[in-house]
Amino acid sequence: MYQQPMMLKPLFKERIWGGTNLRDMYGYAIPSPQTGECWAISGHESGTNEIANGPLAGSTIREAWDNHRELFADEEGEEFPLLTKILDANKDLSVQVHPGDTYAREKEDKTYGKTECWYVIDADEDAEVVLGHHAETKEELNSYIENGQWNDLLRRVKVKSGDFFYVPSGTIHAIGAGVRILETQQNSDITYRVYDYDRIGQDGEKRELHLEQSVEVTTVPHKDPDLERKTNIHKGMKQELLVSESYFSVEHWDIHGMTYPVHNPSYLLFSVLEGDVNVWIEGEAHPVEKGTHFIIPATVEKFTLEGTGTLIVSRSNKQ
Template structure:
């Protein structure tokens, strides 16, 4: 039997800062977790590998499928570069409180220290409470020594860039850029397959036992990009019924598509899987003689071997389209 668009059972993560929007906005209402902070939609992270939930491959995990279908599933070049490890981690994140300030190492440092990939990522804001902000980068030129002095004084927040956000705000977070998700923000995150995170500062919060949460000060120092940029937010323009590029980098390309009529997709020249994350509305994916319904809050993996699709919205619909180019 041939490959088809794949849905996976979301892997939900209980977080001290999590809220209820994954359930109320993105329909993850099957969650038993009191504070569902993250929904890992498609994951190849060891110990958290996604399992198919639809069709004859239901119950098989993503690693098993890549082992069997290889380039037909992920694309020949992707398979050549990554083997059976799926190269992206696709998430929805609901922050009911501010997250710790973090940085991720790049590929070189991650390989050296953890035998892992680095973590370059991006955020697309689905919903944001009034006044919500992200922390992205520094607000001035800073040296390693000045950074450490501010950290020691408990004044790290003085040198961080606060970025007000609203629905549709988009940020690219290359490895090395300090960042944190603020309170009241629901977003989609696309990242390299890596779970290596250095916590720089956590607002003096404690865990359930009353202990300060672990910081990774020494590890973070050599991973941080201390450069300053005047503008961190990604600017883009959208056109109804046409995909618009948000981010293109060596690790992934992400487009946004808002549409209210059928859209034909031709991936013949693309040697990669494609992922759709449905942010608004719902749609029908038609491929050959078959079709699949996709609702708000669902994500779908389109195997690389499927070149032609029709996306038919049931109402005005918004999706993210993700692949490697």
Template sequence: MSLYPLKFKPIYKERLWGGSKLKDVLNKDAEGDLIGESWELSAVKGDVSEVANGALKGKRLTDLIRIYKEKLLGKKVYEHFGEDFPVLIKFIDAQKDLSIQLHPNDELAKKRHDSFGKTEMWYIMQADEGAELIVGFNKDVEKSEYVDHLENNKLEEILNYEKVREGDTFFINTGKVHAIGAGIMLAEIQQTSDITYRVYDWNRKDKDGNTRELHTELALDAIDYDKKDDFKVNYTGEKNKVNSMVECPYFTTNYLNIDGNLTRNISDRDSFTIYMCVEGEAKIANENGEEKLKKGETLLLAADSKEVNIEAVSAKLLEVHI
């Protein structure tokens, strides 16, 4: 069977810090009042995406990979990752501040958890007035200084805060302490990993009166203690062109601002391609079919796609491939 443009059923996650924007703004059909995440494309064990459209409806992403292999993933991707889908795609709504956390690199994650590390990027889709992210430290910090601030409830004094607005984009490499602040809705692209070291959670408790687990000791050898200004992504927004955002070993992301029509030959990409619609509505087609993509929806094109055509009156898309 030909691999037409594939949509998947979102996997919703209730979170202590979640809200209602995924339902109210992105029209997600999630139940519950604290929906923090919509996993759009996932092969994480226990949370595998299912096809939502066409003849393959109901098939799991892992089933498709097992059947179609490099035809779906691309030869280079399949040779490197085998049947492990290498990225996890999400929309996130933070009604409250997320915990301060970080992710280990590949080496540490493999050694401790038999997992990939977690490099990620964020595209801000909406932000309330004054909303902020925490990204890194505001100065170079010694490990002992970090521990002192953590133990004495002063960690905020050495953290770097960034006010954000729609369109701002951040690259979060492994080891960097970070947190999504209250009032922010964003698109997240990351390595396939659910390994997070939580170091501070604002001393809050869940509905049962319990505090969440912290990973204080695990985090000590995983943190990058240096102040770095390597997280803000600068990109152009030219219409009907491919605007480069992030290129790293784990994913490449482009920004597409479509007002009209964009047709591209992608036959030499040797990778699947993902489109996340972050504004407007577009029609995306390859030689095997077409699908409409609305704000808050995600689409997967197989690696054997020869050409992609994107048509829109006004749409903003994130394009992801390996």
């Protein structure tokens, strides 16, 4: 029986809007000064993390999901359901929107659409994100887009460290320059660009837009989700529920000292944003540090955390 955390090797994606903060903040060996994304916990076909320890060392999350489903509570589905990223927006990301599951299956032949959420790790002063729009009808949305009325259309929100945003499929959105986030999302990479500031890609051409699909999948009018961040304080741990919805639950844990034993509900995904923590399982300590990402599999019934650290913890709600 697998009785230890599955430590993961991060993957990196170069983006025209990327920078060097993934190296500066976490000590990662990034491939270039335009590194935009750390794929921290992924079983996606475009990038799946290698397991660094234990009986499955050298294999990937994708292989573990296919061949050892007991580690994931025998959850059904062809694909590992979630994807955790850290994004470094050195420049503005494109304004985009993602489809829901039905559209993704019917139009893209993919298993999942893309609902996501953002925990703001760090943000420059006056940094902002695009979250939603001001159109009241599809016709008005089309008109704003066709006439390039981006300032009238886009809803901009100032952000700071510790903010949290839930971004369901159909939401027009963009992460602004100077924002570093941890993103928890469905295991999907379907993106429809609405606007890209007329930027030129590496091929010397403007990057492709997907205006027809964008209008089709955008929720009109925009509605802010009703979120209530709930906090519980236990021995050695402040536990804050950020969101719980049909695809995932995401929590923010502050560890100070030794916690009570935590009973594992299924399998849990962890990202260490700050500090050094020991994960105790059956009397054995497994140290994790800032920048570490790991999974506690379903075969671990309970564990204890010890140390000082800040973690984002997520789990699949897919049945």
